[in-house]
Amino acid sequence: MSNENFDRVSDCLHSQEVLNVLNEKNFAIKDKIKGMIAGNIIGDMLGLPLERKKGNISPYPPLNLKGDYISKIGEIWSDDTSMLIALATSLFETGGNVNPENERKHYLKWFLNGYYTLAGKSFGYGETTKQALLTGIAGNNRNTNGNGALMRSCILTAYYLDKTDRALEEASAASCAVTHGHPVSIFTNIIYNYILKQLIYGISLEDSMKMAQQKYSGVINDINEIFEKPVFYTTTAYCVTTLQTAIFVNLESTNFYEAVVKSANLGGDADTVAAVTGAIAGATYGFTEIYEPYRKAALKVISKFQALKIFFQEDLND
Numbered sequence: 343m344s345n346e347n348f349d350r351v352s353d354c355l356h357s358q359e360v361l362n363v364l365n366e367k368n369f370a371i372k373d374k375i376k377g378m379i380a381g382n383i384i385g386d387m388l389g390l391p392l393e394r395k396k397g398n399i400s401p402y403p404p405l406n407l408k409g410d411y412i413s414k415i416g417e418i419w420s421d422d423t424s425m426l427i428a429l430a431t432s433l434f435e436t437g438g439n440v441n442p443e444n445e446r447k448h449y450l451k452w453f454l455n456g457y458y459t460l461a462g463k464s465f466g467y468g469e470t471t472k473q474a475l476l477t478g479i480a481g482n483n484r485n486t487n488g489n490g491a492l493m494r495s496c497i498l499t500a501y502y503l504d505k506t507d508r509a510l511e512e513a514s515a516a517s518c519a520v521t522h523g524h525p526v527s528i529f530t531n532i533i534y535n536y537i538l539k540q541l542i543y544g545i546s547l548e549d550s551m552k553m554a555q556q557k558y559s560g561v562i563n564d565i566n567e568i569f570e571k572p573v574f575y576t577t578t579a580y581c582v583t584t585l586q587t588a589i590f591v592n593l594e595s596t597n598f599y600e601a602v603v604k605s606a607n608l609g610g611d612a613d614t615v616a617a618v619t620g621a622i623a624g625a626t627y628g629f630t631e632i633y634e635p636y637r638k639a640a641l642k643v644i645s646k647f648q649a650l651k652i653f654f655q656e657d658l659n660d
């Protein structure tokens with residue numbers, strides 16, 4: 343099926359779940375859900391030119407945005423946004439319930455056929471994601487704890503906002519394990535979704551992090567690093583340090599722009615670190631607080647995909 347036909351089929355599948363999520367929410371909650379989704383996309387597009395490069399700013403906190411740094415956003419998005427759209431499309435189809443088989447189907451459409459991309463070809467993916475999609479066996483050892491699930495997972499929080507923490511944990515784990523099955527990956531993903539949920543309900547990042555720490559530290563030692571203030575920011579693709587960097591860059595920033603520009607300019611795995619930082623920042627400040635050129639760049643992507651568009655109907659009327 344062509345992309346166009348697929349979108350037409352998707353249009354017909356009316357997801358009552360997402361309409362419920364949006365209609366029953368007050369403005370602030372809707373705005374934070376939108377900020378989270380747009381923030382993920384903005385971080386990816388902003389960080390992409392800096393991926394695998396040496397950063398423009400020193401990785402030692404406090405981060406300082408002085409001198410040469412990149413803040414201009416492009417139009418190209420990578421695997422982070424493509425996988426987010428694939429997961430959103432799966433949730434849209436299933437009425438908001440994680441279905442690993444359906445999810446995998448959409449990831450394969452992206453990976454093999456270039457769905458959910460700008461140029462019709464998938465790129466940017468890590469080895470764990472590639473192997474999991476090709477073989478059907480998710481990563482399950484210490485070397486498979488990359489950030490490939492974090493880059494797409496924020497949308498789960500939107501669909502499981504009204505459900506129990508337990509339901510969100512199970513959804514986060516099952517979705518993560520489509521590609522990343524090691525406990526370190528799974529618990530990092532769970533903590534990320536849990537923190538995003540608190541942020542959307544208006545709890546500060548500092549308190550959300552403390553709540554997550556109370557709930558999850560001690561489950562496995564490796565994840566405790568998420569809650570420790572870094573001596574210097576790590577921008578490898580390791581899921582634990584990706585979430586740690588995203589949290590602490592946000593904690594030392596006062597608005598969306600500052601957080602996402604700082605994280606992208608750390609370089610390294612800049613697109614994914616900035617995507618996760620952007621999702622957290624968007625859930626903190628809301629869509630309306632995002633720097634306008636970034637908001638417009640995100641809406642341009644969002645307007646192409648029905649499963650994202652449904653969250654932004656009032657912004658896409660003109």
Ligand SMILES: [Mg+2]
Pocket residue numbers: 420421422466467613614
């Ligand atoms: Mg990428």
